[in-house]
Amino acid sequence: MTEPLLTAWVRPATEQGKRRARRLRRQGFVPAVLYGATVPNGSIPIKITLRDLQKLEQQGYFALGAPVRLQLHAESGEVTEYTAVIREVQRHPLQLTLLHVDFFVPAPVAAPVAEPAGVTAAN
Numbered sequence: 001m002t003e004p005l006l007t008a009w010v011r012p013a014t015e016q017g018k019r020r021a022r023r024l025r026r027q028g029f030v031p032a033v034l035y036g037a038t039v040p041n042g043s044i045p046i047k048i049t050l051r052d053l054q055k056l057e058q059q060g061y062f063a064l065g066a067p068v069r070l071q072l073h074a075e076s077g078e079v080t081e082y083t084a085v086i087r088e089v090q091r092h093p094l095q096l097t098l099l100h101v102d103f104f105v106p107a108p109v110a111a112p113v114a115e116p117a118g119v120t121a122a123n
Contacts, residue, residue, distance in 0.1 A: 031046075048101070
């Protein structure tokens, strides 16, 4: 099973803060953050359409720890793709609407391959 694809946009500095986040939600977006060891500067504030996240939830892919592919569009037009997991979801306590989502990009793990103990090479 492949990970679902979400389209996200980098939030510029002018779209950060409490007032701007409320404005984004009124426009149909959910503020989010993408962070991890392989992400430039440690974290990137992003925005995702509420409709895409609701579609993901209806399909059953929207759960903590679920892997997703994020296609990130920068202001410069550059498109980068990340494979991330949903780390945290914040909802309104009464309305249960989405307020914020955290996406974590795990670092690639290189496991050393060692020869099992007691095994010798036959010549």
